[in-house]
Amino acid sequence: MSVAADSIPDRQRIIWDQFAAGWKKWDAELLDWRAPFGDAVIQDARLHPDSIVLDVASGTGEPGLTAAALVPDGEVVLTDISAGMLHVAEEKASTRGLANVSFTACDAAELPFDDATFDAVLCRFGFNYFPDIRSAVREMVRTAKPGARISAAVWGRTAENPWATLVLGTLAQHTELPHPPGVMPGLFRCSTPGFMTRLFRDAGLVDVAERKVSTDLVHDSPESYWEFITDIAITVATGLAKADKEARSLIRSDVFQLLGRYEHQGALRLRSTATIVAGTRA
Template identity: 80%
Template sequence: MSVAADKIRNRQRIIWDKFAAGWKKWDAELLDWQRPFGAAVIQGAGLRLDSTVLDVASGTGEPGLTAAALVPGGGVELTDISAGMLQVAQEKASTLGMGNVRFRVCDAAELPFDDGTFDAVLCCFGLMFFPDMRAALREMVRTAKPGARISAAVWGRAAANPWASLVLGTLAQHTELPAPPADMPGLFRCSAPGFMTRLFRGVGLLAVQERTVSTDLVHDSPASYWEFMTDIATTVATGLALADEEARSLIRSDVFQMLGRYEHGGLLRLRSTATIVTGIRA
């Protein structure tokens, strides 16, 4: 494990712990918005009633908790680098009375499980943030049983995701927020056509397939959208922290103005598009 990767992981751990409260606050809205993506990842995993499942980068619990309800005779291990995010998942599982879930704070590139443990591995919007995606994916393959499916979601192109690109583009105009290098963690790092297929095939996965899933992020006002993004989007908060008070005011004003083009029937509807990729462990 490189020193640079360690630094990135430590910084990510701190940031995601900090943002756990925001994700808890907006849990219902996040679930409604991202449900189609989680459902697609689960569908790609081919779960049985007795499947043992690993959910990598589970955050506040999805799609792992949804998967757990589908495997009453099996179980799900939910893992994340952030103890704060995983604590929210544990609270939700306790409220739901779920007895077939376990939680483990760990790094995706060093999974604490034996070889060939799981019937399916899920990873929803985690891969693009891993410092070493191949190392993490190799760990998912290692811990999967022969014939197990690995199913993941990553964000598609920025142009197909105005829910994020609108505010990030505005930030870039008013701050010196640098664009991450192609090989560094970032929201749209895995968005190039065929990128995920090449990544999955590169670690030996078979029958790799990609498909696109889209939905809308819906808010009832620009103020609600702004609050949501500043509470849950780490890149947005980082950019705003680099701006002075005048620049932050301009950014907010510009975002509110541009949101007008996404108003339909009294609601804001911002397109959100993900690539779903699946592969089978040899």
């Protein structure tokens, strides 16, 4: 890994810590929107009441906290590179009365757990941001027991995700957004059909399959969508920070105009599509 790549986790810790407050603010909306993806990851993990589960890149707690309620005789370990995001998850676990969860701030490429520890490993939207995805999947396989399931979600193709591309495309017209190569962290770096299947098989997993899951991001007004996306989306916030006041006003106006295409029965509905991939440790 290059020196530049080595510095990515440190930058990610700082950035995600800064965005933890925004994710906490919009927790209810994020839970509703992303639930179908987390539910699919859990379904393909084939949990049992006594399963010992690892949730990698759990952020503010999902799908790990949902899984914890399904394994009353088991345990779920939630990990994330951001201690700030995990602190929100801890608060939510306490509110829900979940006693079978623990939290560890760590890099997905260096999981601090023994070999063959977990009955299942979950990862919802983590692979999009891992600097070294092959190291991350190797660590998941290493810490999984033989026969354990590893299940993940990644964002699908850009055309299937106007919830993000609408605003990112508008930003690109007015600002210089970074265009990292496909191997570097980014929202759609894992979106090519079959990409995750090859990654899992190369790591030695068997019985690998992938499928699509879609839902809508729903907001009642352009103002609500704009506040939401600028609070939780790092790339959007970074792009806006680079624009001057006039450009920010133009970007906002253009986004609001485009959102009119997605109004249906008094609400904005923006399609969101993920690939769910799962495999078994031989």
